[in-house]
Amino acid sequence: MVMKSSEAALATTPDATGFGRFFLPGPTEVRPEVLSAQMRAMIGHRGADIKALMEKLQVGLKDVFRTERLVFLSSSSATGLMEAAARNGVRRKALSLVNGAFSQRFAQIVEACSLESERYEVPWGEVHDPQVVRDRLGKGGIDAITVVHSETSTGALNPIEEISRVAHEFDDVVILVDSVTGVAGAELWSDRWQLDFVLTGSQKALALPPGLAFAVASERMMARSRAARNKGIYFDLLQFQKSQEQMQTPNTPALSVMYALDVQLERITAETLEGRWERHRAMREATVKWVEEMRADKGVGLSVLAPKGFRSPTVTAVRMPERSSSVPVVAALKKAGIVIGGGYGKLKELTFRIGHMGDHTVAELEAVLDALEEVLTA
Ligand SMILES: *Cc1c(COP(=O)(O)O)cnc(C)c1O
Secondary structure, eight states: OOOOHHHHHHHHOHHHHTOSOEEOSSSOOOOHHHHHGGGSOOOOSSSHHHHHHHHHHHHHHHHHHTOSSOOEEESSOHHHHHHHHHHHHOSSEEEEEESSHHHHHHHHHHHHTTOEEEEEEOOBTBOOOHHHHHHHHHTOOOOEEEEESEETTTTEEOOHHHHHHHHTTSTTOEEEEEOTTTTTTSOOOTTTTTOSEEEEETTSTTOOOSSOEEEEEOHHHHHHHHHOSSOOSTTOHHHHHHHHHTTOOSSOOOHHHHHHHHHHHHHHHHHOHHHHHHHHHHHHHHHHHHHHHHHHTSOOOOEESSOTTOBOSSEEEEEOOTTOOSHHHHHHHHHTTOEEEEOOGGGTTTEEEEEOOSSOOHHHHHHHHHHHHHHHHO
16 A cells, blocks of 8 residues: 555554553554554455455464464454354363453353353452362263463463363363463463464454454364354354365355454564563563562552463553542543553442553553553652
């Protein structure tokens, strides 16, 4: 695309675009050059043009998911693929690991699909113990695990690799992973960790506009899908596989978001996925360090909700001092032109959340933390 010189300047100067002030844990801020990729003209969703685009997207998506398998592209929000996980992957009864609002929703989705879900719930903010999972699976009756990698409501990062290893100690238990704020921000290896189903959405760590969701399914998962009853049509994984083998999608895809994805995957390739993981880790460390300094040096009794060693690199939930609410803090920051997340669900007033994911940098984050400090010490 040819840009006028003023537009070109906008696209390369973060300050001029205003980029770096929107730290919601989803949707996340989208780079101007990624946003403007959506201006491309429509193409037909059958034929050579879509085939070329899909082939190109597959290369980048496979790298992001660390898989050799086909990455499914769904024109839905991530919740659609959570439903696909349940409908295609749970035969009768899932063990649902619940530690926050999104993992709770995963359990509810299983039940809403007329399947059973037994919950292993830990206090919100904490993570799951693989040994407890092993003990429960040993008693039988479970054929799937639902689990959230990075629990966006609390900032807790579950030990997915270990939990998957436990699942694979049993013959017939698939592991279904919501990595909506994990993929492209937190380290994740779909194939190496033998994840049966791992899903994400476009508007979180991938820093794209909302409208697309992505997933990888193992051979075991596809076998489940083949045998599944009542899986409907829109989220039937066999339909995804069949059309994507032809480099098409089952129905009309969100083409404009695919154009944005095309540009974003080029940017991710240039940074490298490892570089992206590292940048996210650095943003988490900067946030944790700031919380500790606020406590030790400024007398503001903040703390990080998730335990050390299990903190998400993409989102931090910060617990407020005793008896104070986060609501006015989030509002004051908004007035200063910076958006962060409030607490989620039952943690609404007790915490605020910083979504340090996508294309943000430590430098931009530091400006947010400075502004927060001003509000909290005023
Ligand atoms: C945002 C989010 C979802 C829901 O995604 P939608 O795209 O809004 O459907 C699910 N799980 C987690 C962990 C999330 O962060």
